[in-house]
Amino acid sequence: MRITLIDDSIPFDGSTPRKRSIGGAEKAFVGLSEAFSAKGYEVTAVNRCESYFELNGVRWLPFDAPRPPDCEILIAFRRPTLLQEIDDVDQRFLWLWGPLSFLNKAKNQVLLDRYMPTLIYLGETQRRSWKPNRIYQEAIIVPGVVDAYLDFESDQSEPPPVAITTTHPRHAMQEILRLWVDEIRPNNDHAQLHIYSTSLSRWRDTGEIGDDFDDLIPMVLKSEKCGVFIKSPMPDSIMANVYGAAKLHLYPAIKMEMYGNTLAESQATGLPALVRTTDRSVGAIAERVCDGQSGYIAPDDPAFVNLVAEILAESSGIYRSLHKDALALQRQRGWQVVATEFETLWS
Template sequence: MHITIIDDSIAYDGNSPKTQPMGGTEKAVASLAPALVRRGHDVCVVNRIQQATVIEGVSWVPFDAPRPPETDAVICIKKPALLDEFPDVEHKLLWLATPAKILNKPVHQALMEKHNPIVVFMGDTHFRTWEPWKYFRKGIVTPGVRPEYLTEAEYSPEKPPRVIVTTNPLHGLDQVLDLWADQILPQVDGEASLHIYSASFFKAQGGFVLPEKLQPIFKKVQAMGSKNVIVHRPGSDLEMAMAYRHAACHLYPGVETEMYCSTLAETQAIGLPCVARPVGACSERVKNGQTGFLVPDMDSMANVTVHLLTKSASRENMSRDCRMMQRARTWDVAAAEFEALLG
């Protein structure tokens, strides 16, 4: 089958996850495309890349170039407007990444009725965000985890223990910083460090001017140098996998609008226990009490984080369960499920 994937967000290709940090949706496209090729399909990705290239059998084509002359099916990423790019293709999938209530906007309703795509969700939480006005075909394909997080390399947290934070700074980092300074660090006698992975904050340390809404949180981060708070630039998948293997806990406050939680899926696969709130898709990524803790409030988050930092046996048991229970979701599995929807 000739499959075209179209995404008009940013420039990236199949090598990007190996060389730079990526958003969850773009990484999903870069991972799904070669997995479909491995299943025998001809795959073309149309996005904002500047120059056409072929990587792992996938053709990557600039958005402004002519569309592929032959396409049996098209997978549109996030935006219903992309359905108009292939008016004559019968098989269309719309793979959403945000809550599906956006489809009920009149402009999107018109596009949905015109093209009648299969709407693909990232999980049950995502699926429940839509109340359609008429019947549309639907499917659930949870993204896979890339192989960098699935190797058998040893999980070996360093001492003093490290806590990893990968959340968007606006999604609870302010509260995490308060918890760290007031409740967590004092209970571990200052023998731990909080590692924040944020591209915007890392650039701000070098003089980049942040948007106004981020500045108060960044100032709080800057004031916590004595509290063992360290900001890092997010890295490639290989770099992040190495960082996760040396951490003791992944703190993930979460938000209701997160429909997948990509970094949480990756740290779980690596064997890193987490502490999260049961919001958005967090409860789909974490098996409470086995691979991490889903807590009702921030005080509970502090208590169980201290537990993971100070009780190595408990942490090791959870890490083992993470690796045993959270590794089955590969991109080859996800590609097979997409193939079933197209069939």
């Protein structure tokens, strides 16, 4: 069977996640393409890659190149406009990512009605976030986690009191830093907070930062004396070791987030998660963390501060319990599982 996946976003290809950090959506596109190839399908990935080449059985084709002449399954990634890129196919899928309000635009409604694709949602939160005007075939298929995280071997020793964050600094970073400086660090002078951020790393190295970070930078500068370090996101093979060497993943609840890929990855290495909420609304993050087992969803800031202190404490029984359950519960979903779930939709 011949499968074509098509994306029209940024330049990347199958080699990119091995070289540098990329977004969860792009990583998913690579992961599913390679999983289909491993199952014996003839797979073509069409996107903004620079030139044609093959890697791990997947043929990468630049977006401006002629389309594959024979295609039985078309998986359009994110954009309904991509459903019309290949005419003669047996079945069309629209693999959705992120918030879905854009589907209400008239041009997208026309395309959905014309091609009647099977809609693939990331989870129940995303599915409930949009009400279509008609009935479509649909399925929830949760993304997979790459092998670097699933195969990470923990040495079972207790890590030092290091917490990490991986979300964009615009998402409550200032509030997390305030809690760290004022309430968390004063009670544990060995505790460290490592912020993995491309934008803050660029600011650290070049001094360049967007205007919307004006309020954040003074807090970042203040926090440097309180065990806070800016880190550059790295490829998966390195980030797996980063997660394995930390003790806690701090994560703000983000209203419009529909998956949370770095949280899924860190959970797979056994890293406990602590989610900060302000209104008890956690959205899709509740689908990533097993509350009370692989991490906690703190109902308010006092609970958040107390849990950070308890988990980062030396010889923390809470850490050991959360770590054990994360390894048991959160590392079964590789991309081969995802590909198998797609197969059931056309078999």
